[in-house]
Amino acid sequence: xxxxxxxxxxxxxxxxxxxxxxxxxxxxxxxxxxxxxxxxxxxxxxxxxxxxxxxxxxxxxxxxxxxxxxxxxxxxxxxxxxxxxxxxxxxxxxxxxxxxxxxxxx
Numbered sequence: 466x467x468x469x470x471x472x473x474x475x476x477x478x479x480x481x482x483x484x485x486x487x488x489x490x491x492x493x494x495x496x497x498x499x500x501x502x503x504x505x506x507x508x509x510x511x512x513x514x515x516x517x518x519x520x521x522x523x524x525x526x527x528x529x530x531x532x533x534x535x536x537x538x539x540x541x542x543x544x545x546x547x548x549x550x551x552x553x554x555x556x557x558x559x560x561x562x563x564x565x566x567x568x569x570x571x
Contacts, residue, residue, distance in 0.1 A: 470496040518559035
């Protein structure tokens, strides 16, 4: 029997019991694509012309959806925050948003 993979969302702004399953798939790749689409769609809704990547990311992080995959058996895993950072830079045409863990590295 194959294991199913679920995509869950949780509102960043309401951490109290807001977790809900939004989709279930037979493979990780489909779940990953679903998670990426949800993050991208949410960020597009928040995006405004002239907005910096940081402002877009901060707005999404405060009011958007945290999307995650269960089980996330991939070695690297899916991080909605890391993916959101990339989408914010893409939508804002602003490559300056960096992971705080990477700042100061060459």
